[in-house]
Amino acid sequence: MKYTTPPYLKKGDKVAIVCTARKFAVEEAQPAIELLQSWGLQVVLGTTIGLDNFQLGGTDQERVDDFNVQLNDPTIKAIWCARGGYGTVRIIDAIDFTSFLQHPKWIIGFSDATTLHSHVHNLGVTTLHAIMAFSVPLAKEESKNSLHSALFGESLHYVIDRNTKNRNGQASGQLVGGNLSILYSLLGSASSMDTKGKILFIEDLDEYLYHVDRMMQNLKRNGMLKDLAGLVVGGMTDMHDNSIPFGYNAQEIILDVVKDYDYPVVFNFPAGHGASNWALKMGTIVELKADDNQVTVAFS
Template identity: 80%
Template sequence: MNYRIPPYLQPGDKVAIVCTARKFSVEEAQPAIALLESWGLQVVLGQTIGLDNFQLGGTDAARAADLNQQLRDPEIKAIWCARGGYGTVRIIDAIDFSPLEQQPKWLIGFSDVTTLHSHMHNLGLATIHGIMAFSVPSAMEESKTSLYHALFGQPLSYSIEAVNGNRKGSASGVLVGGNLSILYSLLGSESSMDTKGKILFLEDLDEYLYHVDRMMHNLKRNGMLKDLAGLLIGGMTDMHDNSIPFGYNAQEIILDAVKEYNYPVAFCFPAGHGASNWALKLGTIVELEVTDNQVNVAFS
């Protein structure tokens, strides 16, 4: 499949901020608005910003209608999800992605937004895994700068120090993935992606180690780990164990799940729920190189 890359942003372009999951107030949006305006962009707050439906940013109908409106609006060049949590899967089947056939536009977010990344990948659309509007006050400068580079089509490549447990090698392929728990929850649905020949990125937060093991084995049983070109692991943040230890940490669980396959594996990439969340252009080709000393990720 040929993946369509939306036009990169230009100063003056309009970016919409919407809630697909948890609620987000107008006051909370101010740092994100200031950031986008500092980049020369115009900000459009979706109708869900400020809505309060218990945890969610409005009812399912309201959140679906807001996202659909931004997808239809030809003046909107990118859609920035306000925050994650939970709720995107409740509206995914009510979203009309057909306007993107004529006018692809960037969709930005992480965590629960993996539902959209995965579904849009199946439609042949590139998206950006990166900080959300909610993240801006606490986001490190590199995370914000990397999002700017991704959105404006500037060169994007990363080098990090190697860690113990990496598996050396080089790979080239389309980058896919996101939050492990979300990808696991999508298995068997039309939003679950084909990973064959691709570089899979995974990250997660606040999970019990036995559940990480369960999820990795279910990805494996569904064929998502067998024919990868490479595996890139971001933050496995704030993992938990039971009073009787599971016996393996997250890295060991992942290595055990892929031990019979032969492709490079890199851990501790600064993307996900940790302090750093560097932007990744999903649905685009990346070169992954894992050596004794470093890991290089370069986008075409």
């Protein structure tokens, strides 16, 4: 499949902020609005911003309608998910991507927005795994700057220190993935993706170690880990254990599951729910290199 990269943004372009999952108040949106405006962008608040349906930012239908409006509006050049939590999977099958496929635009988010990344990857369009509007007040400057660079088509070339548990090597392939729990939940659905020959990125938050093992075993049994070009692991943040220890930490669990495969594995990449969340263009070819000194991830 040929993959399409949406047009990069320029000053004056409009970005819509919408709820696909958890609710987000208008007041909470102010830091994100100010950030986008400082970049010379115009901000459109979707009709879901400020809606309150228990945990969710409006009913399923309201969230579908808002997302479809932004997809169909030719003046909107990017759609920024307000926050994660849970709820995108409830609406994904009702979203109409017809006009989006004719005129792609950036879809931005992480965590629960992994549903969108995975689903849209299957449609052949690049998306942006990055901070959400909710993230802005606590986001590090480097995370915000990487979002700006990705949206405006500037070079993305990341260098980090090696982790002692890394498995060295070089790889080239499309970057795919996102939140491990979401990828696990999509298995068997139309939104689950083919990872063969690709570089898989995973991260997660607030999980029990035995459940990390369960999810990784399921990805393995579904063939998602066998033919990877490489594996990049972001933050495995705030992991939990039982009173009887599982016996392995998250990194050790992942290494054990992929021990029979021969590709580079990189840990502690600064993306996900940790302090740093660098922007990743999902569906883009990346060059991954891990050696005894450092790790580099360069986007084409």
